[in-house]
Amino acid sequence: MTPYLIFVLKRFGQFLLVVFLGVTITFFVTHLTPIDPVEESIGAITQMGQSDPNAIELMRQSLRELYGMQGSIWQQYLHFWLRLATGDLGPSLSAFPTPVSTIILRSLPWTIGLMTVSTLITFVLGNAIGALAGYYRKDMVLKAVSLVFIAMLPIPYYILAFVLLIVFGFIWPVLPINGGYEMNANLDLSFALVTDILKHSILPALSLILVGAGSWLIGMRALVSNIITDDYVVFAELGGVPKGKILRSYIARNAMVPQFTGLAMSLGAIFNGTVITEIVFGYPGIGNLLIEAVHAGDYSLVLGLSALSIVGVAAAVFIIDVLSPLIDPRIKVE
Amino acid sequence: MFTIIRDLSRHNMEFLCGLLLFAVIVGLVILSYFSPYGATDIYLLPPDMPPDGEYWLGTTSRGQDVFWQLTIGLRNTLYFGIGVAFLSRIISLVVGLVAGYAGGAVDRVLMAINDSVMVIPQFPLLILFYFVLKDNMTWMALIVIMASLGWSYDARLIRSVALGLKTRPFTTQSVYSGMTMRKILVEEHLPYVLPIVFATTMNNMIWSIGMEITLSVLGFTDIETPTMGMMIYWANAHSALISGIWWWVAAPVAVIVILFLALFLLSMSMNEYNDPRSRLNRMGS
Numbered sequence: 042m043t044p045y046l047i048f049v050l051k052r053f054g055q056f057l058l059v060v061f062l063g064v065t066i067t068f069f070v071t072h073l074t075p076i077d078p079v080e081e082s083i084g085a086i087t088q089m090g091q092s093d094p095n096a097i098e099l100m101r102q103s104l105r106e107l108y109g110m111q112g113s114i115w116q117q118y119l120h121f122w123l124r125l126a127t128g129d130l131g132p133s134l135s136a137f138p139t140p141v142s143t144i145i146l147r148s149l150p151w152t153i154g155l156m157t158v159s160t161l162i163t164f165v166l167g168n169a170i171g172a173l174a175g176y177y178r179k180d181m182v183l184k185a186v187s188l189v190f191i192a193m194l195p196i197p198y199y200i201l202a203f204v205l206l207i208v209f210g211f212i213w214p215v216l217p218i219n220g221g222y223e224m225n226a227n228l229d230l231s232f233a234l235v236t237d238i239l240k241h242s243i244l245p246a247l248s249l250i251l252v253g254a255g256s257w258l259i260g261m262r263a264l265v266s267n268i269i270t271d272d273y274v275v276f277a278e279l280g281g282v283p284k285g286k287i288l289r290s291y292i293a294r295n296a297m298v299p300q301f302t303g304l305a306m307s308l309g310a311i312f313n314g315t316v317i318t319e320i321v322f323g324y325p326g327i328g329n330l331l332i333e334a335v336h337a338g339d340y341s342l343v344l345g346l347s348a349l350s351i352v353g354v355a356a357a358v359f360i361i362d363v364l365s366p367l368i369d370p371r372i373k374v375e
Numbered sequence: 376m377f378t379i380i381r382d383l384s385r386h387n388m389e390f391l392c393g394l395l396l397f398a399v400i401v402g403l404v405i406l407s408y409f410s411p412y413g414a415t416d417i418y419l420l421p422p423d424m425p426p427d428g429e430y431w432l433g434t435t436s437r438g439q440d441v442f443w444q445l446t447i448g449l450r451n452t453l454y455f456g457i458g459v460a461f462l463s464r465i466i467s468l469v470v471g472l473v474a475g476y477a478g479g480a481v482d483r484v485l486m487a488i489n490d491s492v493m494v495i496p497q498f499p500l501l502i503l504f505y506f507v508l509k510d511n512m513t514w515m516a517l518i519v520i521m522a523s524l525g526w527s528y529d530a531r532l533i534r535s536v537a538l539g540l541k542t543r544p545f546t547t548q549s550v551y552s553g554m555t556m557r558k559i560l561v562e563e564h565l566p567y568v569l570p571i572v573f574a575t576t577m578n579n580m581i582w583s584i585g586m587e588i589t590l591s592v593l594g595f596t597d598i599e600t601p602t603m604g605m606m607i608y609w610a611n612a613h614s615a616l617i618s619g620i621w622w623w624v625a626a627p628v629a630v631i632v633i634l635f636l637a638l639f640l641l642s643m644s645m646n647e648y649n650d651p652r653s654r655l656n657r658m659g660s
Contacts, residue, residue, distance in 0.1 A: 059491040066500070071507055195639035197585040199592055200628055207616070316498045317589055331499060332593070335506050347503050350496045358494050 049363050056359040063351030068121055071344055072114060079104045130345035135337035141345040145327060151221055152315050152326030159246040159253075160307060166250065167257025168300055172293045174258070175265025176284075187262065190255040202248045202321040209244060217241050219323040245322040253307070260303065264296040304361055383648060390648075393640030400634050404453055407446035412439065414447045414601055426622055433622040436613040441626050448601040449630055452584055455514060455602065459583035460576045462522035467530040468572065472560045474530070475537025486534070492527040500524070501586065505595040512597055517590075521583050529575040533568050540564050570649050577642030581635060588631065603627050603634075 083101055112120075124130065130141035170190070174183040193201065210218035222237050268274060269292065277287050319328035327346060334342035383390040412419060418438040426433040432441035474485040504520050505512050540546060540563075549559050584603075590596050591604025598605060606627040610616070615623040 055487060055490060058487055059494055062488070062491045063495050066495075067503065070500075070503055192636075195581060195635035196632055197588050197635065199589045200631060203628070316502070320593060331502060335502055335595075343503060343506055347499050350499045354494055354496050 045366065048366065052359055052362050056355050059355040059358075060352050063355065064122070064125065064348050065118075067344065067347045067351065068118055071340070072117065125348060130348070131341040133334075133339055133342045135334065135339040135342065141342050144330065144342065145345060145349060148325060148327045148330045151324060152319070152328065155242055155245060155318075155324065155326065156249075156315050158242075159249040160304075162246070163250045163253040164257060164300075164304060164307070167254035168261045168293075168297065170254070171258040171261025172265050172288065172296065175262040175296075176269065176288045176292060178266070187258055190251075190258050192255075193251055194255040194259075196252075198248070198252050198317055199321065201252055202318070205244055205248050205251075206321065216244050218244060221325040241324075245318050245324050248321075249318060257300065257303075261296060261300060264299065265292055268292050268296055301365060379648070383644060387644045387647070389640045390644035393637050393644060396633050396637035397641065400449065400453065400630075400637060403446045403630070404450045407443070407450040410443040410447055412443050415599060423618075423620055432626050433620075435609070435623050436615065436618075436620060437609060441622055444601060444606060445626050445630060448603050448606050448627065449634070451514070451600055452587060452603045453634070455518060455587055456580035456584040458518040459521045459525060460579040462518065463526040463579055464529070464572055464576060466522065467526035467533060467575075468565070468568070470526065470530040471533025472537050472564055472568070475534040476541055476556065476560060476564065478538075478541070482534075486531075489527045489530050492524065493531075495524075497524050497586070498589075501590060502595060505590070512595075514597060514600055517587070517596060521586065525579055525582060529572075529579070532571055532575065536568050536571060537564055540567055570645070574642055574645035574649055577638045577645065581638050581642070584634070603631050 079101060083097060083104070128142055130145075132138045133141045133144055136144060167190070170183070170186060174180070174187045177183055206218055209216045217240060221241050222234065274287060274291055277291055278284075282291075315326060316328035316331060318324065319326045320332055323329065327350075331343065331346045333339075334346065380394075384394060416439070420430070420434045420438045420440060422434055422436045422438045424430050424434040426441075430440050430442070432445065434440055435444065470485050470489060474482045474489075501520065501524075504516075508516060546559065546563065549563055554563075587596070587602065588604035588607070591598075591602055592607050592611065594608055596602075596604070598608065607624060610620070610623040610627075613620075613623075615621070
């Protein structure tokens with residue numbers, strides 16, 4: 042076996058372990074508590090007037106079956122894995138009997154679209170400004186721009202989003218501040234719909250970019266200022282190679298490599314960021330879905346979303362990790 | 376310790392600014408012990424009073440004095456951050472030092488767990504805990520949960536230093552003179568990683584307080600204890616901004632920004648202090 046294949050297999054083992062631990066935590070957190078989702082649902086139904094004891098007992102039985110809550114906790118645990126493997130997460134309680142997987146699939150494209158695009162813009166913007174600021178150390182404009190981005194770093198995301206909402210929603214109302222598209226929009230694919238969706242994504246994306254670009258910028262600036270003292274850069278400068286070319290092909294190229302590896306970590310944080318963003322801006326992705334499910338007490342939907350986010354993040358990190366030695370020759374494949 | 380602080384505040388503007396901002400925070404927290412009102416008392420004062428001589432920062436729609444509410448909320452938020460940082464530092468120190476020193480299978484197992492914790496999405500998990508615990512979600516419970524999520528990155532950092540320490544001659548000497556592993560880690564290796572622990576404490580507090588604020592604003596924590604996030608939660612619940620009671624929102628937001636800037640500046644200057652290359656750079660200029 043080639044060293045690379047061994048490396049991929051090792052990383053795959055890590056991926057499986059993450060999924061195993063994450064799903065196990067999710068399962069036991071929800072099962073080792075006094076709250077019984079079946080009794081909760083029964084309580085909700087009896088409050089609405091249904092009170093025939095036989096019917097309730099029958100309902101209890103069928104709900105236990107639906108939620109996969111029969112037998113000992115280990116049997117349930119095994120059962121949960123089997124259902125997860127087949128993609129069957131049971132029916133949603135708040136939108137009974139729509140399967141949880143259908144509901145999640147409806148929201149997932151919004152989240153993935155918003156998060157990938159804004160993560161990529163953040164990455165490019167932060168690294169570009171960072172490289173420039175690291176190379177042209179005396180430039181006042183670059184200094185000011187980097188200072189603004191760095192100053193945004195420590196502010197909690199929620200506060201910054203709040204400020205954006207006030208500025209663009211009330212003081213200068215030019216952008217829609219809520220939702221993913223117009224309420225009464227015609228959802229056939231059309232030019233108007235696409236621009237509408239784009240317009241609605243500007244504020245959430247902008248908030249993510251403003252918060253995230255600073256950390257890329259700091260990292261890139263530090264990398265570049267280390268590289269500019271390297272012999273080959275000094276030599277190129279003495280040899281009269283144009284400054285722009287030195288920055289582009291001598292410095293930025295080498296500094297970018299470790300930054301790509303850092304992309305894996307930021308992809309891992311996607312599900313953390315998305316929940317807050319989507320709540321603040323009412324964006325119709327899975328973050329919003331999770332909050333609605335919590336408020337509605339929708340047990341199976343919460344469980345399904347948590348499991349999905351763990352598998353999704355682990356998979357993203359795995360893919361980037363496996364690709365990074367191909368990009369970065371300095372990463373040793375043992 | 377004091378010489379480090381003196382040197383830092385003399386040569387490092389960021390550290391000085393951070394220290395001054397943090398002093399403002401500590402001052403407010405000390406003031407909270409002299410608050411004339413109880414932490415959870417409501418409808419004591421005329422509601423919706425704008426800031427003036429009697430109520431320095433106005434009053435809320437729930438009849439509380441914004442200034443005194445702010446100090447008490449800040450106290451709880453700060454203690455929460457310190458609690459999480461303290462607990463998670465202990466976990467990261469134990470995992471990092473043991474993994475780095477023991478190596479081999481112990482290291483592999485610990486790091487596999489470490490990396491798994493690192494990528495597990497925290498926010499959905501925290502919401503899951505709230506979903507399950509509901510009314511039992513106390514601050515102590517949240518501190519323990521956050522601490523068990525927030526140690527992994529720093530444990531890796533500590534491990535990387537411990538790996539280097541292991542190959543140094545003094546470690547070999549300690550082993551030959553019959554010191555136990557526990558003794559070597561506590562007495563020989565711990566002092567070397569303490570500066571890193573201090574720097575990561577600030578970052579950990581930034582993370583945990585940010586999470587607390589976000590969870591609280593959404594109403595996913597114990598809503599009886601006043602904190603910075605809870606203040607914004609209640610202001611939102613009374614639509615303070617729309618009805619023009621801006622001071623109710625502006626006060627906690629301003630204090631949060633001060634707190635985060637202070638922690639950020641401190642952690643940045645500490646990091647620089649830990650990195651000898653950038654320390655030399657600064658002295659040269």
